Amino acid sequence: MKNIEKYRNAFVEALEIEEDEVGEELVLGETSEWDSLGHMILISTMEEAFDVSLDSEWMSEFDSYQSGLKLLDRLGVDFINE
Template sequence: MVRYIELARSPIEETVIMERVSMMRNIEKYRNAFINVLELEEDEVVENLVLAESAEWDSIAHMALICEIEDAFDVSLDSEWMTEFNSYQSGIELLERSGVNMINE
């Protein structure tokens, strides 16, 4: 990251670079939650992953995944939102609603 900041030509550009690195890290943290909890390989974490459509993502793993995501992003998901978390993509949307920037540029 330091190398990219050194290439910045202005404080604004430095801020943009740091935000992009942060956003990338959020996507990586999110993917890693799935990899760690569901014990998936890197290439098995795909955007169309859906609750209960894979043997790994059952109800128990679902609760563990919620805990892992809450810890990774320091958020607390509302119980109503937890029921909406039923796919890889819906988890990203819930995190964005919680104020986590998940834009992948």
């Protein structure tokens, strides 16, 4: 499975939303599923999916679909040349 698919699946699995709801417009706090508690579940799911460790500072940085991609990219997850 490609990393971008893993990334999208993590949202579906953690936030219990439909696949077509996962997109660039997804922002923390703007849907009832992605609230502060849902965020903790999403972080755990991302950590397991990509074998990374996200501390509190990074967790606050991960506040949208887009910022999550950038953050994981910085942590070595390749979304382009895989």
